[in-house]
Amino acid sequence: MLTPPSDLVESAPIKLALVIPNYNHSAAIAQTLAELAQFNLPCYLIDDGSNDETRYLLQSLAQTYPWVTLLLHPYNRGKGAAVMTGLRRAYRDGFSHALQVDADGQHNLADIPAMVARAQAKPNALISGKPEYDESVPKGRLYGRYITHFWVWVETLSFDIKDSMCGFRVYPLAATERLLCQQALTERMDFDIEILVKLYWQGVEILFQPTKVIYPEGGVSHFQGVADNVRITKLHTKLFFGMLKRLPWLLKRKSQQQ
Numbered sequence: 001m002l003t004p005p006s007d008l009v010e011s012a013p014i015k016l017a018l019v020i021p022n023y024n025h026s027a028a029i030a031q032t033l034a035e036l037a038q039f040n041l042p043c044y045l046i047d048d049g050s051n052d053e054t055r056y057l058l059q060s061l062a063q064t065y066p067w068v069t070l071l072l073h074p075y076n077r078g079k080g081a082a083v084m085t086g087l088r089r090a091y092r093d094g095f096s097h098a099l100q101v102d103a104d105g106q107h108n109l110a111d112i113p114a115m116v117a118r119a120q121a122k123p124n125a126l127i128s129g130k131p132e133y134d135e136s137v138p139k140g141r142l143y144g145r146y147i148t149h150f151w152v153w154v155e156t157l158s159f160d161i162k163d164s165m166c167g168f169r170v171y172p173l174a175a176t177e178r179l180l181c182q183q184a185l186t187e188r189m190d191f192d193i194e195i196l197v198k199l200y201w202q203g204v205e206i207l208f209q210p211t212k213v214i215y216p217e218g219g220v221s222h223f224q225g226v227a228d229n230v231r232i233t234k235l236h237t238k239l240f241f242g243m244l245k246r247l248p249w250l251l252k253r254k255s256q257q258q
Helices: 029-039 052-064 079-092 109-121 139-156 173-182 191-201 225-245 247-257
Strands: 016-022 043-048 068-073 097-100 126-133 169-172 206-213
Touching: 016 029, 016 079, 029 043, 029 052, 029 109, 043 052, 043 079, 052 068, 068 079, 079 097, 079 173, 079 191, 097 109, 097 173, 109 126, 109 169, 109 206, 126 191, 139 191, 139 225, 169 173, 173 191, 191 206, 191 225, 225 247
Parallel strands: 016 043, 016 097, 043 068, 126 206
Antiparallel strands: 097 169, 126 169
């Protein structure tokens, strides 16, 4: 298990597992798992109803790496559903934290020790990557993120959430499980936004670790331009009215931070 630098330790070591959602990502997942092996962390790999080629590959990889547990969805439910399956299984198995990593090779896995160190220092916080992009990022995706940033700032009445769409995160599982028991969250691409805002509403501190994000040449994205943007728009509408109901608490929190 990873151990953070001694000057950052404030409590007993956290118990951490990896969570990797996968839907038809066959190009990069073998390399991703090979790079993750060095960290000696248990991993929940979720096959979210992939095609036969990917399903057979994931089964083979789970047999190759004994630290990988393969969880299966019989049909595609969405990234959010796959992440929730992994988070809840990790919590039931006794882990205190889960590090979400995407299966498409976008994340800089060399930043994992820094993410874990932040989680060790602040075990009740959610640690999220704050993307630093190179020229490979699609401009439409980049500009769309700024629209979501604006609405998240409105929904939380703060600038505390620097990025709400990065899927490279360390979740505190007790707080996450409490939220998932209380509310049904969206199961598609808008999940990353919703759970971050609602954990913030629940009082969870959100901290950010800068990390380089690339879009590999030939990589597969399951972001559906029209459909997912409609989902995200509907989500922001719902979160805006949720913010109004929490307005007194959010204003009090804001005044206490000043």
